Amino acid sequence: MPRGDLFPDIAPYETGLLPLSAGHVMYWEQVGNPRGQPVLFLHGGPGAGAGAIHRRFFDPSHFRVVIFDQRGAGRSRPLGDLRENTTPHLVADIEALRRFLGIERWLLFGGSWGSTLALAYAQAHPDRVTGCVLRGVFLGRASEVEWFLYGLRRVFPDAWNAFAEHVPPAERGDLLNAYLKRLCDPEPLVHQPAARAWSLYEGSCSTLLPSPETVASFAQDRSALGLARIEAHYFKHDLFLPPGGLLAGMDRIAHIPAEIVQGRYDMVCPCDTAFDLAAAWPRARLTIIPDAGHSALEPGVRTALVSAVERFRRRG
Numbered sequence: 001m002p003r004g005d006l007f008p009d010i011a012p013y014e015t016g017l018l019p020l021s022a023g024h025v026m027y028w029e030q031v032g033n034p035r036g037q038p039v040l041f042l043h044g045g046p047g048a049g050a051g052a053i054h055r056r057f058f059d060p061s062h063f064r065v066v067i068f069d070q071r072g073a074g075r076s077r078p079l080g081d082l083r084e085n086t087t088p089h090l091v092a093d094i095e096a097l098r099r100f101l102g103i104e105r106w107l108l109f110g111g112s113w114g115s116t117l118a119l120a121y122a123q124a125h126p127d128r129v130t131g132c133v134l135r136g137v138f139l140g141r142a143s144e145v146e147w148f149l150y151g152l153r154r155v156f157p158d159a160w161n162a163f164a165e166h167v168p169p170a171e172r173g174d175l176l177n178a179y180l181k182r183l184c185d186p187e188p189l190v191h192q193p194a195a196r197a198w199s200l201y202e203g204s205c206s207t208l209l210p211s212p213e214t215v216a217s218f219a220q221d222r223s224a225l226g227l228a229r230i231e232a233h234y235f236k237h238d239l240f241l242p243p244g245g246l247l248a249g250m251d252r253i254a255h256i257p258a259e260i261v262q263g264r265y266d267m268v269c270p271c272d273t274a275f276d277l278a279a280a281w282p283r284a285r286l287t288i289i290p291d292a293g294h295s296a297l298e299p300g301v302r303t304a305l306v307s308a309v310e311r312f313r314r315r316g
Contacts, residue, residue, distance in 0.1 A: 006056035006302055012067075018100060020071065020093055022084035027075035028068040028097055032060035037313065038103045040094070041067040042110030042117050044136075047230030049074020049223060053297070057109065057305055062313055066106070068097060070117075073226045080229045082184070087240035091121050098128060107312055109305075111135035111296050112269055113231075116239065116246070119277075122256060123249040132258040133308045135301060136266055136294045137274040139246050140239030144273060149175050149235075155267050156205045163201035166194060176235055183229040191229070192221060198228035205267050208293035250280045258284040259308035263292030263301055
């Protein structure tokens with residue numbers, strides 16, 4: 001029978017730091033069964049970082065769970081650094097971590113930007129992927145970025161207004177560049193308030209019902225800086241994806257099984273994106289949660305994600 005909720009809190013059995021290019025150092029950890037079925041957790045953002053709660057989607061008696069913070073995010077260093085911080089670099093980082101840990105193949109688990117990165121990695125290294133569990137799908141298309149920057153005001157006009165009012169009226173026609181200029185300013189009195197405004201906007205729109213806890217987690221200074229600066233950087237460069245986008249590469253992973261979990265009322269990454277991905281993926285199963293938004297921690301979403309992971313246990 002599928003589980004109804006997350007597994008209990010658990011500490012890593014191993015942690016480490018892996019040197020990368022351009023002075024980046026990746027934080028990584030392993031949780032669960034050292035001889036278990038390997039699964040890689042990919043956090044959102046880009047730039048959001050991972051946390052202890054993310055260990056709890058996986059049965060620790062069965063899975064060998066690998067979690068890492070992407071370049072510039074979370075416990076990786078330097079925080080918010082944009083040097084050599086692109087999608088191809090992140091894909092190469094994942095492959096370096098796989099080789100370092102001696103893992104042959106693994107299940108990918110990612111939500112939001114984590115779903116984007118999972119797809120990019122799987123298309124680059126399909127022989128290393130046993131399956132994908134994706135949530136709140138983001139394909140990095142221009143229309144999706146435009147929706148985040150401007151379309152959300154149709155549903156969250158109050159949150160969008162606070163977001164837009166952080167910059168002068170003359171700059172609000174190009175919010176991305178207005179924010180990126182401030183987020184990359186070396187002065188903390190400039191970049192930190194901009195990071196907080198960006199992150200509060202995203203956090204305020206991430207759940208179906210208001211969640212002060214979610215908003216508060218987005219508002220923390222360290223997490224806000226990594227999220228906002230790196231997210232804006234990636235948005236500016238079309239997420240560093242190939243010209244045809246991820247849908248153009250679906251033939252490379254058509255044989256890989258996938259579970260897609262999507263909140264019906266996800267406003268950050270609207271439902272039609274998950275529908276488009278499922279339509280292009282013969283072995284994907286799409287589960288739409290009727291009473292959820294974007295957050296992985298909303299009750300229906302987290303239950304469906306745990307159940308999806310458990311189905312991959314049965315697949316072997």
